[in-house]
Amino acid sequence: MRAGDGLHVEGRSPVHRAPAHLKVLALLGFMLVVVATPHEAYAVFALEAVVLLGVVALSRVGLRRLLPRMVVELPFAVFAALMPFISHGPRTEVLGVTVSEPGLVAGAALLIKVSIGVLASLTLAATTHPQDLLRGLQRLRVPELVVQIMGFMIRYLDVVTDEFGRMMTALRSRGCEPRSPRHWPVLARSLGALFIRSYERGERVHLAMLSRGYDGKLPT
Amino acid sequence: MHVPDGFLDAPTSVATGVVAAAAVAVSLRGARRELDDRTAPMAGLVATFVFAAQMINFPVGAGTSGHLMGGALAAVLAGPWTAVLCLSVVLLVQALLMADGGITALGTNITLIGIVTVVVGWGVFVLLRRVLPARTSLVAPAAAVGALVSVPVAALVFTGLFAVGGTAPVDLGAVATAMLGWHTVIGIGEAVVTGLVVASVVASRPDMVHGARPLLAERELETRAVAAS
Numbered sequence: 283m284r285a286g287d288g289l290h291v292e293g294r295s296p297v298h299r300a301p302a303h304l305k306v307l308a309l310l311g312f313m314l315v316v317v318a319t320p321h322e323a324y325a326v327f328a329l330e331a332v333v334l335l336g337v338v339a340l341s342r343v344g345l346r347r348l349l350p351r352m353v354v355e356l357p358f359a360v361f362a363a364l365m366p367f368i369s370h371g372p373r374t375e376v377l378g379v380t381v382s383e384p385g386l387v388a389g390a391a392l393l394i395k396v397s398i399g400v401l402a403s404l405t406l407a408a409t410t411h412p413q414d415l416l417r418g419l420q421r422l423r424v425p426e427l428v429v430q431i432m433g434f435m436i437r438y439l440d441v442v443t444d445e446f447g448r449m450m451t452a453l454r455s456r457g458c459e460p461r462s463p464r465h466w467p468v469l470a471r472s473l474g475a476l477f478i479r480s481y482e483r484g485e486r487v488h489l490a491m492l493s494r495g496y497d498g499k500l501p502t
Numbered sequence: 503m504h505v506p507d508g509f510l511d512a513p514t515s516v517a518t519g520v521v522a523a524a525a526v527a528v529s530l531r532g533a534r535r536e537l538d539d540r541t542a543p544m545a546g547l548v549a550t551f552v553f554a555a556q557m558i559n560f561p562v563g564a565g566t567s568g569h570l571m572g573g574a575l576a577a578v579l580a581g582p583w584t585a586v587l588c589l590s591v592v593l594l595v596q597a598l599l600m601a602d603g604g605i606t607a608l609g610t611n612i613t614l615i616g617i618v619t620v621v622v623g624w625g626v627f628v629l630l631r632r633v634l635p636a637r638t639s640l641v642a643p644a645a646a647v648g649a650l651v652s653v654p655v656a657a658l659v660f661t662g663l664f665a666v667g668g669t670a671p672v673d674l675g676a677v678a679t680a681m682l683g684w685h686t687v688i689g690i691g692e693a694v695v696t697g698l699v700v701a702s703v704v705a706s707r708p709d710m711v712h713g714a715r716p717l718l719a720e721r722e723l724e725t726r727a728v729a730a731s
Contacts, residue, residue, distance in 0.1 A: 289600060289628060306605075313606045318512040321669070322684070354602055358506050384671040392669060395508025396604075403507075403601035410615045427530055434546020436599075442550040443557070449711070460558070465696075469558065469638045470698030477551050477579060477699065478566055478707050484547035488540045496539075 297341035302418025364388035514667025519609025549588040568657030574649035575617025578713040589616035623652035646697030675731030707726030
């Protein structure tokens with residue numbers, strides 16, 4: 283997978299073919315409803331999960347591909363798991379451990395909401411190509427300049443991250459371990475070099491655009 | 503680490519979304535002053551650089567790792583308006599294409615990582631630049647202090663948002679203490695990396711460092727005779 287493609291998975295399902303701006307709006311509306319759902323409305327949570335799983339099934343991306351990517355929510359799952367222990371309020375006993383009752387309820391709700399949110403976002407990312415997403419944002423009246431910056435970022439993401447990857451490979455092959463604080467000065471100099479290269483690339487791109495008649499707007 | 507959906511309630515998320523949209527609108531005008539018609543490609547490439555820099559994890563202890571937020575770094579290197587735009591676009595791409603940070607929490611994330619760290623980091627940096635002697639060698643330490651302060655302040659603002667729209671009945675003092683302690687450690691890592699990166703750019707291309715430009719203007723061109731051997 284290339285970073286510039288995001289998490290996109292090719293497909294021809296109705297979810298893939300739906301216009302990107304509608305998908306973004308649908309995700310936003312759906313998540314606002316999920317976030318506004320009261321803590322103990324488990325029937326509503328179940329309904330929301332069924333709707334989401336229905337869309338996932340319709341997209342034919344496959345849960346097996348989406349589930350491993352849900353690790354991004356891990357830190358928050360840990361926080362949700364801690365909540366019954368650090369919250370105040372009346373105590374209750376679960377499996378022989380005394381925990382806070384409101385903490386337990388809030389922790390469970392947080393875990394459900396975060397999981398639904400991550401899976402829904404993954405579904406959008408998997409079924410929408412970055413270029414379609416850009417056009418969708420344009421239709422949603424996101425400022426032209428923001429869309430252009432985002433377009434350049436997506437276009438050069440692979441170039442810059444690959445360049446960085448090659449620098450890291452070069453460092454490692456000389457016995458440097460970039461993760462260790464002992465080698466931070468070396469790592470930081472590489473980052474500085476990466477900034478200079480990115481900045482100069484931006485200047486070259488701008489000159490190339492000018493020489494092709496760029497006047498502040500991208501041809502569509 | 504970005505705030506996901508469901509961590510803060512809906513009204514708070516919508517309110518931070520409005521704040522974020524307003525700040526981006528103001529930054530769009532400011533960035534045009536910093537970069538004129540080069541804005542789109544330059545800010546795009548700087549955003550890509552920030553994204554790459556955020557991929558670096560450093561161990562914080564207890565088996566967890568923090569990553570660079572890059573607010574102060576981007577502000578000193580590219581200018582504060584461009585930095586707000588770049589970080590907002592990075593967060594937008596991460597939310598929509600990488601499922602990192604929820605879509606309803608996008609406003610919260612832009613407010614915390616895109617606005618607070620840049621404003622605080624840049625503010626501290628400018629203050630120090632004014633107080634310290636005008637030497638380019640002091641740009642990097644000033645940037646490091648800006649980064650050091652910016653991270654715990656962002657954590658404090660998050661605690662404030664949590665007090666208003668948090669969805670957990672957790673003792674606020676405990677949240678504040680934990681967030682501050684944790685993010686002071688992350689802030690030290692952020693400060694070291696920011697200072698070293700800025701120092702390396704100042705050493706080779708000081709003209710590229712936005713925060714160093716007022717100091718460069720005062721330099722005069724020197725012509726020296728060098729003995730040929």
